[in-house]
Amino acid sequence: MNSFKKYLKTIELRNFVMIGALLLIWVVFSTLTGGSFLLTRNISNLVRHMALVGILGIGMTMVIITGNIDLSVGSILGAMGGLAAVLHVWYGVGTYQTIGIVLLVSMIIGTAQGAIISYLKVPAFIVTLGGLLIFRGVQLGLTKGISIAPFADTYKIYGQAYIAPSIVWVLAIATSIVLFLLDAKKRSDRIKYKFEVSNFGIFIGKNVVLTLIILFVAFILNSYRGLPMQVFLMMLLVVIFTFVTQKTTFGRSIYAMGGNFEASLYSGIKVKRNLVIVYAINGLMAGIAAVVITARLNAGTPTAGMNMELDAIASSVIGGTSMSGGVGKVYGAILGALFMASIDNGMSMMNIDAYWQYIVKGVILVVAVWFDIYSSKKA
Amino acid sequence: MSNKILEMQNITKIFPGVRALDDVCLQVNNGEVHAICGENGAGKSTLIKILSGVYPEGTYEGRILINDEEHVFSGTSAAEKVGIVCIHQELELIPDLTVAENIFLGKYPHKFGVVDWNEIYSQTRELLKEVGLHRESQDEEGRQVKPTDIIKHLGIGQRQLVEIAKALARDAKILILDEPTAALTETEVETLLGILEELRSRGITSIYISHKLDEVMHIADRVTILRDGKSIGSDDIKNITKNDIIRMMVGRELTNLFPYEDHKQQDKVLEIKNYSVQDPDIPGRFLIKDVNIHANKGEILGISGLMGAGRTELFTSLFGAFPANSVGDIFINGEKVSIKSPVDALSHGFALVTEDRKRYGLILGMDIKENTTMASLEDISKLSVIDMNQEIALTQELIEKLKTKTWGVEEKAKNLSGGNQQKVVLQKALLTKPKILVLDEPTRGIDVGAKLEIYKIMNQLVEEGVVIIMISSELEEILGMSNRIYVMAEGRITGEFTAKEANQENIMQAAVGGMV
Ligand SMILES: Nc1ncnc2c1ncn2[C@@H]1O[C@H](COP(=O)(O)OP(=O)(O)OP(=O)(O)O)[C@@H](O)[C@H]1O
Ligand SMILES: [Mg+2]
Numbered sequence: 053m054n055s056f057k058k059y060l061k062t063i064e065l066r067n068f069v070m071i072g073a074l075l076l077i078w079v080v081f082s083t084l085t086g087g088s089f090l091l092t093r094n095i096s097n098l099v100r101h102m103a104l105v106g107i108l109g110i111g112m113t114m115v116i117i118t119g120n121i122d123l124s125v126g127s128i129l130g131a132m133g134g135l136a137a138v139l140h141v142w143y144g145v146g147t148y149q150t151i152g153i154v155l156l157v158s159m160i161i162g163t164a165q166g167a168i169i170s171y172l173k174v175p176a177f178i179v180t181l182g183g184l185l186i187f188r189g190v191q192l193g194l195t196k197g198i199s200i201a202p203f204a205d206t207y208k209i210y211g212q213a214y215i216a217p218s219i220v221w222v223l224a225i226a227t228s229i230v231l232f233l234l235d236a237k238k239r240s241d242r243i244k245y246k247f248e249v250s251n252f253g254i255f256i257g258k259n260v261v262l263t264l265i266i267l268f269v270a271f272i273l274n275s276y277r278g279l280p281m282q283v284f285l286m287m288l289l290v291v292i293f294t295f296v297t298q299k300t301t302f303g304r305s306i307y308a309m310g311g312n313f314e315a316s317l318y319s320g321i322k323v324k325r326n327l328v329i330v331y332a333i334n335g336l337m338a339g340i341a342a343v344v345i346t347a348r349l350n351a352g353t354p355t356a357g358m359n360m361e362l363d364a365i366a367s368s369v370i371g372g373t374s375m376s377g378g379v380g381k382v383y384g385a386i387l388g389a390l391f392m393a394s395i396d397n398g399m400s401m402m403n404i405d406a407y408w409q410y411i412v413k414g415v416i417l418v419v420a421v422w423f424d425i426y427s428s429k430k431a
Numbered sequence: 432m433s434n435k436i437l438e439m440q441n442i443t444k445i446f447p448g449v450r451a452l453d454d455v456c457l458q459v460n461n462g463e464v465h466a467i468c469g470e471n472g473a474g475k476s477t478l479i480k481i482l483s484g485v486y487p488e489g490t491y492e493g494r495i496l497i498n499d500e501e502h503v504f505s506g507t508s509a510a511e512k513v514g515i516v517c518i519h520q521e522l523e524l525i526p527d528l529t530v531a532e533n534i535f536l537g538k539y540p541h542k543f544g545v546v547d548w549n550e551i552y553s554q555t556r557e558l559l560k561e562v563g564l565h566r567e568s569q570d571e572e573g574r575q576v577k578p579t580d581i582i583k584h585l586g587i588g589q590r591q592l593v594e595i596a597k598a599l600a601r602d603a604k605i606l607i608l609d610e611p612t613a614a615l616t617e618t619e620v621e622t623l624l625g626i627l628e629e630l631r632s633r634g635i636t637s638i639y640i641s642h643k644l645d646e647v648m649h650i651a652d653r654v655t656i657l658r659d660g661k662s663i664g665s666d667d668i669k670n671i672t673k674n675d676i677i678r679m680m681v682g683r684e685l686t687n688l689f690p691y692e693d694h695k696q697q698d699k700v701l702e703i704k705n706y707s708v709q710d711p712d713i714p715g716r717f718l719i720k721d722v723n724i725h726a727n728k729g730e731i732l733g734i735s736g737l738m739g740a741g742r743t744e745l746f747t748s749l750f751g752a753f754p755a756n757s758v759g760d761i762f763i764n765g766e767k768v769s770i771k772s773p774v775d776a777l778s779h780g781f782a783l784v785t786e787d788r789k790r791y792g793l794i795l796g797m798d799i800k801e802n803t804t805m806a807s808l809e810d811i812s813k814l815s816v817i818d819m820n821q822e823i824a825l826t827q828e829l830i831e832k833l834k835t836k837t838w839g840v841e842e843k844a845k846n847l848s849g850g851n852q853q854k855v856v857l858q859k860a861l862l863t864k865p866k867i868l869v870l871d872e873p874t875r876g877i878d879v880g881a882k883l884e885i886y887k888i889m890n891q892l893v894e895e896g897v898v899i900i901m902i903s904s905e906l907e908e909i910l911g912m913s914n915r916i917y918v919m920a921e922g923r924i925t926g927e928f929t930a931k932e933a934n935q936e937n938i939m940q941a942a943v944g945g946m947v
Contacts, residue, residue: 245823247839300815301808308805311794318752318791319806319859320777378796 065427066372070387074394081398089398092276099273100348102386102393103282104341108364109371109385110286110293111337114330116368117297119310119377120176122331123361124165124183125338130357131187132158132342134194137352140203147206155339161187162335166328184361192354201351211347213281217274224270228263235259282344286386289340293333293382306330310377366413367392370420391416435499436461436636437482437605442493444477444486446846448838451477452491453660459605459653464627464637466647466668468676469657470878471850472836475640476520478657479607482638483517484510497605514604518594518611520640520849520876521789526583531555533582534597552578558596563622564589584712587614587787588738588904595623606630607638610849612646613876614786616738616904624650642850642878643905644673656680681880688883689911691930692890696914697728699765700898701781701867706759708741708748708922718755719745719922726867726898731889733913734902736942741922742902743786746869750776750783752791763867777806780866784856784873786902792856795845799837800826802844803858810862829858834884849876857885861892868892869900874908886912906935918942 081089088094108125115122136154139145145153165183169176215223235255242249249255273279297303305326308316317323341360346352369375370391371384392413399409437459444452452474459465467475480486482495484504495502497513504510507517524533531551539546540554555578559565564576576589585593591614598606612620620643627637627650641647647654648668655665656679663679677685708719719741726732734742747753749761751770761768763779770776776783785791793802803826804811811821826840835854837847844855853876860868870889874882889899889912903909909916916933918926918941926941 241820245820245827247841299817299819301812301817302815304801304805304808304817308794308797308801311796312790314791315794316805318750318773318783318785320773320863321805321808322774378794 096276098397100280102389103286105363106286106389109367111334112364113368113385124180126357126360127187128338130191133346137200158339159336163332166331170324170327195354199351199353214278438496440494444491463652466651466654472848473657474660516603517607520609531578562592701726702762704760708757709755711755730914731899733909733916736919740919782865783869786871800840807862871902
């Protein structure tokens with residue numbers, strides 16, 4: 053029992069509060085909606101809804117970790133959606149060619165913005181604010197102010213298809229096993245270096261709980277059609293970029309740059325190049341999100357992506373990323389996105405006017421940051 | 432009536448994982464200069480942070496009595512109210528404000544609510560004069576500090592003196608100085624000690640923390656010694672010798688403080704020809720003028736000079752990190768190289784440990800292992816994936832080598848004591864396996880025992896074929912360790928001496944030589 057208490061202390065307080073708050077609002081919404089919030093169809097809906105912001109949040113988190121900001125991703129997403137529609141619908145470019153071009157162009161846009169910030173030393177806020185206006189303009193120009201439809205079925209997969217339940221089970225079990233093996237390796241390494249580790253029972257218990265959660269999520273999603281494609285994409289990207297940020301030299305460098313830019317420079321870190329790469333990745337995320345949104349709507353629209361940069365920033369920050377740089381986790385953005393999507397979803401199910409959603413999300417954002425400042429002062 | 436102005440009784444302070452202070456007692460008499468000595472991590476800074484309200488009541492155990500009356504402080508302003516003013520080890524000036532704004536921060540004199548800037552500037556000028564930063568004579572272009580200068584444009588030593596001016600402006604009854612002289616040159620130290628004497632004659636009590644024991648012997652009336660968070664003893668300076676203090680600090684006798692070795696000098700490794708660096712602030716003016724120097728394999732090359740002589744600027748520029756243009760040639764092993772950034776420098780085996788560890792050296796929010804490997808990430812990774820096990824093993828090796836005091840490689844840099852932070856910066860430099868290692872004030876803030884360790888490591892590196900270039904403002908250290916010495920003044924090389932030729936007089940002469 054005692055060692056269990058000790059274990060609880062090592063889990064970051066923040067994650068605890070975050071998950072507690074999530075459970076709380078789910079309980080509240082379930083009661084208030086008479087249980088329909090928890091219907092598998094609604095949950096499936098909710099996670100599909102969060103995927104877009106989640107994908108943008110991944111890139112945004114990396115940008116904020118370096119101590120910068122990107123206000124342009126919503127507009128890039130919109131413009132790339134327009135580009136995809138024009139190419140695919142009006143010019144008959146094939147699905148894969150279209151997607152390839154969209155991803156490439158979005159990455160080039162990110163690279164260009166990053167280069168202006170990094171090499172020409174124009175503040176990120178200004179460059180990406182400019183980008184916000186420019187690409188909103190591009191979006192309107194490309195779409196000529198109308199919705200462009202329809203997309204081919206091969207394209208719509210990325211926003212509408214589901215991965216079949218049998219495959220989801222396989223994925224879930226494989227993920228559980230891999231996570232367990234990684235944790236076991238980490239534990240044995242720590243023992244080798246005589247670091248403190250939690251006792252064996254807790255180690256097993258933790259992994260059993262984690263596996264149960266994964267299987268439970270799979271079960272819920274499988275009770276309604278399976279795993280939505282865009283959610284799968286989001287998860288894949290989280291895994292990739294968690295690895296990149298936590299395990300690679302590049303990832304370490306971007307934390308260092310946000311923690312102390314001058315010290316990173318003096319340590320021989322290629323600070324300028326890294327910053328460009330971070331913006332390139334962020335552009336790419338906007339491109340991926342553009343593919344997802346056009347596939348989901350089955351159209352390129354003149355308004356897609358409006359204000360989405362703000363949602364992305366909010367989900368990063370709610371997920372624990374510090375605006376002053378050097379602190380944050382990619383998966384935090386996913387929790388943040390889930391949080392915000394839950395509020396959107398729950399409130400609209402209760403038929404509360406949309407304006408309340410803005411107000412509530414705004415309050416939560418401020419409270420989350422206050423909590424971070426408060427808890428870091430206490431420690 | 433008792434003569435004690437301050438008594439701290441049975442102070443215990445626990446951080447997660449460390450007992451920083453364990454039942455420590457401190458008694459300070461009215462009007463004396465009371466020194467506190469102890470190794471890095473002994474708990475000196477922690478003790479005075481408790482006294483000055485940084486760690487408020489409730490975060491520690493024990494009692495604080497001032498004039499026999501118990502006080503509890505809810506914060507620094509509460510401590511300031513009873514006249515306890517502290518200059519902390521880590522400087523706390525606001526970099527973007529001016530000198531005057533910093534000195535009067537929060538206490539601006541005003542007339543009817545309007546800040547009286549004339550008053551502020553004239554008072555600031557007086558204070559700057561007191562700490563020797565402002566001179567009346569205008570005939571020299573030497574770097575005078577004006578009340579309107581922005582803090583971030585000042586050197587670290589100048590900032591330290593501004594910090595002292597700020598404390599003087601606050602009417603302290605008990606003035607606490609945590610390693611105030613670590614960043615100062617000899618003349619500045621003299622100024623500071625003069626100020627302390629002056630304050631003592633006015634009846635103000637000072638608490639003085641320093642690793643420079645000669646200063647302690649010179650200025651202090653009494654001394655208290657801490658070791659591993661415990662008070663070892665207090666005594667009048669009259670009754671005690673420097674060696675007694677060292678023995679109480681480290682728990683054993685240290686005889687030879689400078690383990691000088693007459694290394695065998697070999698070929699030139701680094702050669703600088705006609706090197707000049709522009710002033711980033713004043714176009715057309717040169718900070719470094721026509722420097723020609725070289726460094727040989729197998730030597731410790733000392734670089735001496737007064738503050739503002741351009742030593743740091745010269746080597747930062749050679750390292751590719753100085754924000755101004757330079758002209759001239761750099762040769763490494765006879766080959767001309769072009770160094771445009773620290774990346775280039777490190778790839779040529781040229782490493783630099785900067786004097787300002789907080790700004791250029793450490794990432795405070797990261798842990799020891801991450802800081803240690805920061806400049807060697809490529810070496811500990813395969814296909815860009817960091818080998819975390821190797822990272823831990825290498826860091827632990829260096830921690831042992833440098834005797835860094837910490838509970839483990841996962842301790843955050845910001846939780847380390849000042850001296851141990853310095854060791855982490857050294858760890859980072861050593862891990863790059865440099866061929867040329869420039870150490871800018873390498874023992875600043877480091878205790879006698881650890882200093883000795885660092886000197887031994889320098890010797891060992893030289894034996895392994897590394898060229899060590901040591902910039903230092905401590906003449907003793909320069910004379911005690913260098914095989915060869917250059918002296919700089921006003922951006923020029925004004926003297927070159929072998930270890931045999933060099934002495935205090937000819938180095939000082941060269942150091943002021945450029946200023947005529
Ligand atoms: N915020 C903190 N969190 C955890 N440990 C800390 C913290 N601050 C200090 N410590 C630990 O407390 C001990 C005493 O530190 P302190 O800064 O008082 O040493 P010091 O005597 O001033 O050393 P130095 O001469 O190097 O400045 C050290 O082991 C240090 O690592
Ligand atoms: Mg200290």
